[in-house]
């Protein structure tokens with residue numbers, strides 16, 4: 001069956017065009033999803049051109065199961081789910097049943113599409129250290145991963161310091177749970193126990209200098225695109241070991257996604273959707289994301305497949 005999809009095309013604006021491709025054929029451990037909403041992530045938008053031409057792009061989706069997995073795992077036909085996997089920006093997606101989670105009745109399906117990569121990344125970064133009563137610094141706090149991290153760190157009992165690029169980007173972060181909002185790292189006057197770093201570059205080297213003994217910098221991303229240069233000997237410090245860690249492991253995604261959906265259903269987490277529109281407008285949304293004009297997440301509505 002043919003379907004519409006956002007396909008990598010080096011000659012199109014933003015290296016993406018909406019074209020027609022064959023519906024995916026699910027492997028035995030995959031279900032077939034009727035995609036209703038998708039969300040954009042900076043990494044996939046900034047690096048679309050690095051994917052082979054013809055690739056169905058994107059990783060975050062929500063929708064309704066049209067065919068359950070042949071191996072008997074995962075949700076039944078008709079279940080509303082959020083999903084993470086390659087080929088998400090299409091009317092139909094084949095996705096591993098271990099990478100989906102059922103969307104509770106009281107959770108809006110569009111909000112669910114905002115969660116997968118950014119939400120699970122924030123959750124996993126915050127699990128690197130116990131955060132109850134600890135000082136947690138989140139850089140790029142106005143962005144997709146950052147806003148989830150602010151809220152989740154507050155839920156985990158941390159003292160949350162949200163760092164933004166400019167004062168205008170601070171809107172809503174105190175309401176989300178930040179105890180302090182700073183521009184850059186200006187005014188962070190005491191050591192922090194955990195840094196969730198989305199920005200990289202010189203700010204990463206500066207954040208390292210703020211880390212308390214025993215602390216960890218979770219190097220989630222490098223939205224700045226700039227190199228981080230550490231002064232000679234600045235990585236050494238006396239006392240308990242300090243670390244910089246990173247991760248990119250997709251295993252067990254569905255169970256972490258279910259945790260987040262549970263928080264949303266309980267009213268404890270609210271995805272911040274700063275841009276919403278039809279997937280016809282994907283180039284506009286992608287440019288706004290790259291220009292740092294979107295607070296939180298961009299969610300796009302997908303027209304349902306025929307039949």
Ligand SMILES: NC(=O)c1ccc[n+]([C@@H]2O[C@H](COP(=O)([O-])OP(=O)(O)OC[C@H]3O[C@@H](n4cnc5c(N)ncnc54)[C@H](OP(=O)(O)O)[C@@H]3O)[C@@H](O)[C@H]2O)c1
Pocket residue numbers: 041042043044117118121139140141142143144145146163164165166169198199219220221222223224225247248249289292296
């Ligand atoms: N490791 C993983 O598994 C993983 C998963 C998801 C994302 N990532 C990476 O994590 C980073 C954040 O992702 P995201 O989806 O949250 O991105 P996003 O929504 O675009 O947010 C990025 C934030 O970085 C800030 N920033 C500071 N300097 C910047 C600069 N020079 N250019 C652009 N942004 C700058 C922006 O701050 P202001 O809003 O204050 O301007 C923005 O809020 C990206 O590098 C992404 O590739 C990694």
